Amino acid sequence: MSMSAISVSGLRKTYGDKVVLDGIDFDVPAGSIFSLLGPNGAGKTTTVNVLTTLLRADAGSVRIGGHDVATATKRVRSLIGVTGQFAAVDELLSARENLQLMADLKRLRPSDRVITGLLERFDLVESADKMTATYSGGMRRKLDLAMTLVGNPEIIFLDEPTTGLDPRSRRTMWSIVRELVAEGTTIFLTTQYLEEADQLADRIAVLNQGKLVAQGTPEELKRQVPGAHLQLRIGGLSDLQLAARLLPGSTSDDDELTLRVPHDGEPRSLLALLNRLDEHGIDLVEFSVHTPDLDDVFLSLTDQNITNNLREEAIAR
Numbered sequence: 001m002s003m004s005a006i007s008v009s010g011l012r013k014t015y016g017d018k019v020v021l022d023g024i025d026f027d028v029p030a031g032s033i034f035s036l037l038g039p040n041g042a043g044k045t046t047t048v049n050v051l052t053t054l055l056r057a058d059a060g061s062v063r064i065g066g067h068d069v070a071t072a073t074k075r076v077r078s079l080i081g082v083t084g085q086f087a088a089v090d091e092l093l094s095a096r097e098n099l100q101l102m103a104d105l106k107r108l109r110p111s112d113r114v115i116t117g118l119l120e121r122f123d124l125v126e127s128a129d130k131m132t133a134t135y136s137g138g139m140r141r142k143l144d145l146a147m148t149l150v151g152n153p154e155i156i157f158l159d160e161p162t163t164g165l166d167p168r169s170r171r172t173m174w175s176i177v178r179e180l181v182a183e184g185t186t187i188f189l190t191t192q193y194l195e196e197a198d199q200l201a202d203r204i205a206v207l208n209q210g211k212l213v214a215q216g217t218p219e220e221l222k223r224q225v226p227g228a229h230l231q232l233r234i235g236g237l238s239d240l241q242l243a244a245r246l247l248p249g250s251t252s253d254d255d256e257l258t259l260r261v262p263h264d265g266e267p268r269s270l271l272a273l274l275n276r277l278d279e280h281g282i283d284l285v286e287f288s289v290h291t292p293d294l295d296d297v298f299l300s301l302t303d304q305n306i307t308n309n310l311r312e313e314a315i316a317r
C-alpha cells in the first residue's frame with residue numbers, strides 16, 4: 001500500500017464572513033502527481049498556503065509526510081519545496097550564486113557537487129555564471145525549480161510552473177517533473193493549463209466556490225461529462241440499419257456508414273456492446289471512443305448552473 005504524502009481532511013478557511021475553503025478532503029499518495037484545478041478565486045492559492053505552512057486553517061487536518069502542519073511546522077518545512085508563480089530567483093545574481101544562496105539557507109555543506117549537478121540536470125551550465133536578469137523565461141523557471149530541489153525535498157509544490165513558457169520549454173519542464181516523480185518525489189501542481197494537468201497528473205481535483213466538485217484520474221473526470229460517444233464504421237447499409245436498431249440512442253450517417261453511440265468508454269460495457277454486434281453478424285470495420293477533454297470537464301464542473309445531480313455523482317467518485 002502506498003503511503004500518503006499529503007492528507008487533507010475537513011479543511012476550512014474563512015476570511016471574515018467569506019468562506020474560501022468549505023471543508024475539503026483529499027489524499028495524495030507518495031510518488032504521484034496531484035493537480036488542483038479551479039477558476040480564479042476558487043481557493044487554490046489558499047489551499048497551497050495552508051499545505052505549505054504559510055497560512056493557518058480554521059478547521060480540519062492537514063498532514064504532510066505524516067506530520068501535522070499545525071503542530072509540526074518545522075518538520076513539514078524540512079520535507080517540502082515550493083516553486084511559485086513569481087520565481088524566487090534573484091535577478092542580480094548568477095544561477096550558480098542563486099543556487100549557492102539556497103544551499104546556504106538550507107545549511108547544505110559541502111554544496112559544490114549538488115550545485116554542479118543541478119546546473120547540469122537543468123542544462124544551465126553554459127550560462128551558470130551570467131546574471132540571471134539576462135535569462136529567458138524558460139531558463140528562469142528551470143533555475144527556480146533547480147533551487148527548489150536543493151536539499152532534495154520529498155514533496156514539491158509547483159504553482160503554475162509553466163505559465164508564459166513556449167511549448168518546447170513547457171515540454172522540458174514536464175519531462176523534468178516526470179523524472180522527479182520517477183525518483184519518488186511527490187508533486188502538488190496547480191496550473192491554468194488543463195492540458196498540463198491531463199499530461200502530468202495521476203489524479204486531479206476540481207475546486208469550485210470552496211468545495212471539491214470532482215476528484216479522479218483525468219480519464220475518470222472526462223467520462224463524467226456528457227458528450228462521450230463511440231464512433232462505429234460499419235461494412236454495409238443493411239448492417240448499419242440493424243446496428244442502429246440494436247443500439248438505442250444512436251444516430252447513423254448512411255453516406256459515411258457510421259454510427260454515433262452515446263457511451264462513456266467503460267471497458268466492460270464497451271465489450272458487451274461489441275459482442276452484441278458480433279452476435280448479430282454485423283460487419284464492424286472500425287471503432288473509436290471519443291471522450292470530452294479536460295476543458296469540457298472544467299467548464300461543466302465549474303459552471304454555476306451545474307446540476308446537483310452531476311455534482312453529487314462527481315463527489316461520490
Ligand SMILES: Nc1ncnc2c1ncn2[C@@H]1O[C@H](COP(=O)(O)OP(=O)(O)OP(=O)(O)O)[C@@H](O)[C@H]1O
Pocket residue numbers: 015020038039040041042043044045046047
Ligand atoms: N488575505 C485575504 N483576505 C481576504 N480575502 C482573501 C485573502 N486571500 C484570498 N482571499 C479571497 O479568497 C478567495 C480565494 O483566493 P485564492 O487566491 O486562494 O484563489 P485562487 O483559486 O488561487 O485564484 P487564482 O486562480 O486567481 O490565483 C478569493 O475570493 C480571494 O479574494
